[in-house]
Amino acid sequence: MITTKLRLTTPVSVSMAAMLFGAAAAFAAEGPSEQHDLWIKGGTVIDGAGQAPRRADVVTRADRIVYVGPPKQFQARHVIDATGKVVAPGFIDTHAHGDPLEDGSFKNFALQGVTSVVLGQDGRTPGYASEHGTDEDIPPGGRRTLEQWLQAVARLPLQTNIASLVGHGTLRLQAGVGISPAVTPAQLQKMRGLLEQGLHAGAYGMSSGLEYVPGRFAGTEELEALAEVVGREGGVVMSHMRSEDEDKIGAAIDELIAQAGYGRVHVSHLKVVFARSPQDGDRVLAQLDGARARGVAITADIYPYLAGYGDLSLLYPPWAKTREAWEQALAKDRAKLEAYLRDRIELRGGAGAILLADAPYTDKTLAKVAAELKLPAEKVVIEVMGFGGPNAAHFIMRADVQDRLICWLYAAIGTDGGPWIRHPRSWGTYPKVLQEHVRERKLMTLEQAVHKMSGLPAQIAGFAERGRIADGYYADVVVFDPKTIRSEATWDHPDRPPVGIDEVIVNGCVQVAAGRLTANHCGRVLRRPPQAKLR
């Protein structure tokens, strides 16, 4: 480890090597006649599989990497000097939000080195309803099947590759189950059929959002029946689990493990909420490692921030999660609802730990709004914010717990961010890990971090021939400076691009050059090949 780190952080040895290479190149200039597209020369390759860094040139032709190896002379249309830089596989985000049909630019991803995102998270199939509203907001005519959505997205100019999951909550809506806890055999058959259709259209698996409506009403039997279809097709079940609270996360993980009898399962945005000691993180890891030791293919993704993000319904009691139940609770037992919200806000660290993210409250805490209005916070939630209320960052995690979780061998780095999510994770996740967790705090090595950002998430999502710097793989590449890379995204300014990510190449096409977006649109829609049986 020490020698590889020295090699990365000692400019003298790198520039010496560059000089030597320069001299050698002058002699070797004769000969090669093959025309290549990109020649990324003089960099330190970190391959994404977790292997130690090595000096190597990378050459691409069309959308593929065609050479990774010792410096040689090539003829290429475009040369990138990566001296002193790391050349890594483009980052793969297994839990991303946004819809290219509605949000336009995905530059927040591209500028932090992301070359592929997986959408359709938390139980919502993209295209069926807007991610910005509730499922009731869109008239049936506005809905698309996943196939139609994929086709529409494929016609757009894209800055990253786009993959999708089928959402379990959407299956419930499509099959007419809605918020009913019971599912008839005919409805379950319909859900299984729709899921299979989505997987055949190219979805990489199914997502569930068991803390949300309508996913929260699903029972174990229903989830297992759907997991069977996903497993048969070689996909992955990704879950925003039923609870992330310290006292309930164990049962939630067990519920997910129960769906692993047919294939791979995955914990989305791994965190322990309301943890009281670092041991709460250790317990979760022991449970996950225990499952893996028994052969359960379970993985996770995680972002490097201590606040989650969501609307104020996160504070609501289980008996008032739907609009109807909320209005009933208000009419029938307002005092009980107020008392619940008061306790819940207190448990989550108080109204000062809730930073509102939508106009007209942007960047004010709930405590501040309450003080301005001279109302208790729970009354603000009920009387001022209305059902759902604005999105907010909720500061509910412990650093010592999240540090343990992010170092788990099978935890990929993912943003849980999106173009419209006002949280620094949308712009800063990958550079923050490379800056803080690797360079400053040395919680993991550079090659471990890069593996968590590329090779591991490629395996998790089931992407073939992506996530590695290797001959024959797709040319998804990020070139960054390990000495200067840092996130500039803050809570006040969550949409500032990072520093130190110089080049981002997607399918052999330069999407980011010298840290700025190019006019290219290099992204594609990714579809899971029907025969894929990745395990």
Ligand SMILES: [Zn+2]
């Ligand atoms: Zn989620």
